[in-house]
Amino acid sequence: MRLNRPSRRSLWVSIPTIAGIGTLLGAFALTSDGAGDWTAGVLVNVGASVILIVPVYLLSKRLDERIEQVGSETQSSVQALTDRVETFEQDVERRIDDVAASVSARLLQESQADAAAFEALGSMPSRDAVLRALRRANGLNLISQRRGPRVCVSEEWRLFVQISYDEEPDYFRGEEDVTFTVESYDGTAVEIVPWGESDDVETVLVKLGRILQKSTASHQLDVKALFEELSEALAVAQTDPDRRPIWQLCPPQWAVTAHGITTYGSAPHYVASVDALEMNSHLATHIAEKTWVDEDSLDEAVGVALALNKAQRLGRHF
Known part of the structure; x- marks a missing residue:
């Protein structure tokens, strides 16, 4: 059965932890049996080092995941901001076009009204x-x-x-x-x-x-x-x-x-x-x-x- 990402991480955490605990227990057993103190000390150091690897590994992976998450969020935020800017620019352009069209229409209407008023003098001199x-x-x-x-x-x-x-x-x-x-x-x-x-x-x-x-x-x-x-x-x-x-x-x-x-x-x-x-x-x-x-x-x-x-x-x- 193929392990997914969370199962693999659990395996990598469990093996060093078990190995570290086993090493410490072995050192404790040697000490209880009166075996060499040097060998027991080595096992203690090895077991402690192995156990310490686990939090360091977890912290490293957590940091990597956080960095990846932040990067993904930043990219999403930048894209969202870009989309908003483009939308805003389109809205502004559309509004300017609308205003320009409205101004042109009103000026034309005023000009036509002026011409009509002047022309009316020839037919309706009130x-x-x-x-x-x-x-x-x-x-x-x-x-x-x-x-x-x-x-x-x-x-x-x-x-x-x-x-x-x-x-x-x-x-x-x-x-x-x-x-x-x-x-x-x-x-x-x-x-x-x-x-x-x-x-x-x-x-x-x-x-x-x-x-x-x-x-x-x-x-x-x-x-x-x-x-x-x-x-x-x-x-x-x-x-x-x-x-x-x-x-x-x-x-x-x-x-x-x-x-x-x-x-x-x-x-x-x-x-x-x-x-x-x-x-x-x-x-x-x-x-x-x-x-x-x-x-x-x-x-x-x-x-x-x-x-x-x-x-x-x-x-x-x-």
Whole structure:
């Protein structure tokens, strides 16, 4: 019969123990019989040594087993820790991916909501729609509270309507969130029409129309064009930081901003600051020489940019 590991250990322990005890008994017998003391002493030493081997052996085996057990436990602990770290890393990666996807989705949703608000101006020009669009545009720095975008309402008489948004109006002084200002080509105010909270869109636009008629030969206000061009201006400003804050579009190619002029639409990207246009009188001519430039659009943009910035420096009403 094959002995298993515990049986073998018992055998290795039993044989030396029995042999040691037998040796001691033999030494005791020799001493009792009066035999040689030297032989008895040798047997005693041999028996004691054999017996001592047993605890040493057991201790050694116990230590070996303990070391093996500790090694196995350590390896298991390291593996468990490794598994936990890998699981944690996977969880972190999954959470980061989830957060990234959520952020991207929310930013896209916000951008789409901005575009929808600007587009709504062309079809639903209510006070709430205008206020919502201007508030969103202001939050994205597409417009400036110092001067809002303006739309040409009479090419013949060179009159414009500037739409201003005030984030914190002083209602006690008659200020409103939204204000329409009829102004001349160089930015000089002709008359201001605040859009009160209780005023519907027709009331305000009739006031604008009457002002336009007083300042021209009974020129009619194109309400649809007014809001569609405002909507387009905000949409253009949304497409590039160089196109903001937007002041005026000069279709089909150039836009005027608080800093100068820039292209939009299908034209190649080109920017010229007001300072550069003022210091170099030949810059506009140099730009016009480019094969893709629409000269009428460029001339209008340069003229508007220089006129409005001059008015700003002179402190004219904006």
